Amino acid sequence: MAKGTTKAAPKTTRFDAADYLNTEERQVASIAAALESGDADFVRDALGLVARARA
DSSP, X not given: OOTTXXXXXXXXXXXXXXXXXXXXXXXXXXHHXXXXXXXXXXXXXXXXXXXXXXX
């Protein structure tokens, strides 16, 4: 890159997994996967995502 020039940052969009939990089947699958993992943080996050998806 030549001196004094700057590279423009690429345009990005916000990603929200809740946008993809648009059916009850997907919501159940997300919570089931979290529960099967046994990870309390994952369960908490999955429940939050489903709550946002339903809002």
